Amino acid sequence: xxxxxxxxxxxxxxxxxxxxxxxxxxxxxxxxxxxxxxxxxxxxxxxxxxxxxxxxxxxxxxxxxxxxxxxxxxxxxxxxxxxxxxxxxxxxxxxxxxxxxxxxxxxxxxxxxxxxxxxxxxxxxxxxxxxxxxxxxxxxxxxxxxxxxxxxxxxxxxxxxxxxxxxxxxxxxxxxxxxxxxxxxxxxxxxxxxxxxxxxxxxxxxxxxxxxxxxxxxxxxxxxxxxxxxxxxxxxxxxxxxxxxxxxxxxxxxxxxxxxxxxxxxxxxxxxxxxxxxxxxxxxxxxxxxxxxxxxxxxxxxxxxxxxxxxxxxxxxxxxxxxxxxxxxxxxxxxxxxxxxxxxxxxxxxxxxxxxxxxxxxxxxxxxxxxxxxxxxxxxxxxxxxxxxxxxxxxxxxxxxxxxxxxxxxxxxxxxxxxxxxxxxxxxxxxxxxxxxxxxxxxxxxxxxxxxxxxxxxxxxxxxxxxxxxxxxxxxxxxxxxxxxxxxx
Numbered sequence: 001x002x003x004x005x006x007x008x009x010x011x012x013x014x015x016x017x018x019x020x021x022x023x024x025x026x027x028x029x030x031x032x033x034x035x036x037x038x039x040x041x042x043x044x045x046x047x048x049x050x051x052x053x054x055x056x057x058x059x060x061x062x063x064x065x066x067x068x069x070x071x072x073x074x075x076x077x078x079x080x081x082x083x084x085x086x087x088x089x090x091x092x093x094x095x096x097x098x099x100x101x102x103x104x105x106x107x108x109x110x111x112x113x114x115x116x117x118x119x120x121x122x123x124x125x126x127x128x129x130x131x132x133x134x135x136x137x138x139x140x141x142x143x144x145x146x147x148x149x150x151x152x153x154x155x156x157x158x159x160x161x162x163x164x165x166x167x168x169x170x171x172x173x174x175x176x177x178x179x180x181x182x183x184x185x186x187x188x189x190x191x192x193x194x195x196x197x198x199x200x201x202x203x204x205x206x207x208x209x210x211x212x213x214x215x216x217x218x219x220x221x222x223x224x225x226x227x228x229x230x231x232x233x234x235x236x237x238x239x240x241x242x243x244x245x246x247x248x249x250x251x252x253x254x255x256x257x258x259x260x261x262x263x264x265x266x267x268x269x270x271x272x273x274x275x276x277x278x279x280x281x282x283x284x285x286x287x288x289x290x291x292x293x294x295x296x297x298x299x300x301x302x303x304x305x306x307x308x309x310x311x312x313x314x315x316x317x318x319x320x321x322x323x324x325x326x327x328x329x330x331x332x333x334x335x336x337x338x339x340x341x342x343x344x345x346x347x348x349x350x351x352x353x354x355x356x357x358x359x360x361x362x363x364x365x366x367x368x369x370x371x372x373x374x375x376x377x378x379x380x381x382x383x384x385x386x387x388x389x390x391x392x393x394x395x396x397x398x399x400x401x402x403x404x405x406x407x408x409x410x411x412x413x414x415x416x417x418x419x420x421x422x423x424x425x426x427x428x429x430x431x432x433x434x435x436x437x438x439x440x441x442x443x444x445x446x447x448x449x450x451x452x453x454x455x456x457x458x459x460x461x462x463x464x465x466x467x468x469x470x471x472x473x474x475x476x477x478x479x480x481x482x483x484x485x486x487x488x489x
Contacts, residue, residue: 042257049076077479434464
């Protein structure tokens with residue numbers, strides 16, 4: 001897709017030919033769960049309060065202590081109105097499935113999916129029902145590198161293209177080759193999905209998004225606010241086959257939800273922080289944030305324009321490198337640790353281990369993709385820095401829980417004992433036309449179902465419903481206690 005020919009990816013290559021390759025697509029977080037929270041809501045993780053990794057655990061009981069940070073597990077209460085965008089699709093007749101990763105670092109809306117399981121598939125919908133289906137592929141996850149014990153020949157390892165900041169070491173080459181092999185496995189899995197769409201005569205009339213949830217699985221990639229951590233591959237196969245080729249349009253994950261609803265011609269009363277790809281007024285900047293990754297915290301913020309990128313370091317007394325147990329299992333990380341301890345690490349990567357940071361970093365990323373030349377002290381770029389800093393701080397002021405530490409953020413969301421707020425009881429009005437549900441709060445999602453049914457229907461305000469039996473009504477709002485109320489018919 002981008003010119004690297006080592007991995008054989010015929011299906012991804014064909015998808016790129018059929019679609020539009022976005023060369024400047026960015027995630028607002030370089031780690032998976034916060035990224036997913038942004039994708040499903042069209043909001044920034046720092047607005048949602050989902051920016052701290054492993055903040056929420058579905059199986060954890062109230063006030064259970066998170067072993068990673070000595071704070072309770074929590075589902076955050078957002079600063080702004082928020083709704084899972086698939087609720088809007090379902091309310092308008094779409095069959096929505098997720099196969100099957102659902103970790104959004106917050107409670108999942110019970111109304112988000114018709115089916116969220118390993119069996120979820122568009123083929124389970126009613127005939128001719130429009131659909132939205134998500135398929136999550138785990139084969140390229142970082143764990144699939146360190147769990148792999150394959151030994152490669154010298155000839156195979158010579159084929160590997162090493163990023164310029166990595167030292168040339170057999171262990172690193174081996175990990176890179178494993179990643180290539182995993183990408184080839186991913187390509188076959190994607191091919192199966194495409195084959196199913198074609199077998200169902202759906203491929204031509206289906207919009208397909210293909211992307212990763214953050215940068216690559218290596219050190220200075222995943223969990224890193226540098227381009228390697230937040231810039232992601234992205235192909236959109238549109239129904240319009242004139243919309244193909246390559247584009248440099250700046251795209252953020254917060255833009256996906258409004259774009260999908262725009263493509264489905266669905267309006268909603270809640271605004272997004274993202275902007276539809278189809279808007280004439282496109283974004284000039286993309287934003288990203290890092291905070292706590294498991295047990296380590298590294299508060300950093302970035303703004304990226306068409307050519308330049310500014311990074312703000314909230315804590316200058318710590319290294320960019322933060323130990324993460326999962327990453328330490330990788331040969332590449334073990335090699336880097338060993339070389340650093342022996343003072344034999346190249347200058348590009350030795351800066352990663354440096355025990356302090358500049359308050360700001362400035363890079364001309366259009367020319368310096370790996371961000372090895374910090375221009376922050378170059379007076380030639382003083383004006384550019386000033387402009388970027390203005391917009392970055394404005395974004396942080398508007399959309400950032402991260403100006404607080406995690407404990408202070410929780411105190412602002414909840415009471416000191418982490419008491420989760422409750423929702424008001426809904427009202428049910430019976431008329432000749434059917435039942436009306438009044439939730440008493442415009443910021444809640446409302447669902448209903450006949451007693452003993454499994455799947456919740458999304459309720460659209462003002463609609464009349466005709467229950468077949470006794471009725472259950474559900475109210476959901478992120479950060480609040482889920483409310484289910486029984487009504488007798």
